[in-house]
Amino acid sequence: MATARLSANPRTDSGKGAARKLRASGSVPGVVYGHSRDPQPLAVETRLLERLLDQFAAASTVVELEVDGRTARTLIREIQRHPFKKQILHIDFQELVAGEKVTVSIPIVFVGAAAGVKSGGVLDQVMHEIEIHVDPSDIPNHVDVDVSALEIGKSVHVSDIAVPAGVEVLSDPEATVCVVTPPKAVVEEVPVAAEVEAVPAEPELIRKTKDDEEEGGE
16 A cells, blocks of 8 residues: 655635635645545645655555644545646545545556567557455555466456455456457558550541531532
8 A cells, every 4th residue: 555645734715716826826725525524625735746646646545644733544536637737726635534445446557478469469458447445554556467378369357357355346347457459460552553544535526517518419
C-alpha cells in the first residue's frame, strides 16, 4: 500500500468567484468528507498537490491529510480538471474509517515478454486497471500479470489474475485483460498501368448535305 502526506487549509468562502480567486492565488479548492465527519471545504497548495499526483497513483494511494493540526487517512475520490488545460479545478478526499472496506481501482502491470510477441505477434493491452474491494490497509499498489507464456491468439482474462488474500475483485471475470494478436499481413500494392489503352474513336459519319444531293441529281 502506498502512503503519501499532504497538508491543507480550511476555507470558508464558496462559489465560483471564490474558487477562481483561490486558484489564482496558487491553491486548489477541495473538500474532505466521510462517515465520521461533515464535509469540510479545503484549500490545497497547487504545487504540493501536483507533486503528489506525479509521484503516486491517486486512485490507490492512502493520503494522510493534515487539516488544522488533525491528520486523517483519506483516499482521493475525484479530481476535476480543466477540459483544455492541465489545471486542477477541484479535488475530493474521502476519510477512511477503520475496519470499513473501500472500492478502488489499481493498475495492471505486465511481467515478462510474451512468447507470441517473440514470434512476431503484438501484445494488445485491453485493460489498464481492475476494480477491487479491500480494507484500506491492504490496498496493493498494483497487480502483476505474467504474460511470458502467452502465444499468438491467446488472452488473459480478469479471472486469471491472482490477487492477495483479502482482496475482492469487482471487475467482470470474463473481461479480457490482454491478447496477443497475429502480425498484420503486408498488403502488396497492385501497380497501376503506366499507360491506359487508347479507346478507339468512333468513325466520323459523313453525310451528304441537301445541296450535294441536289447537285448529284442534276
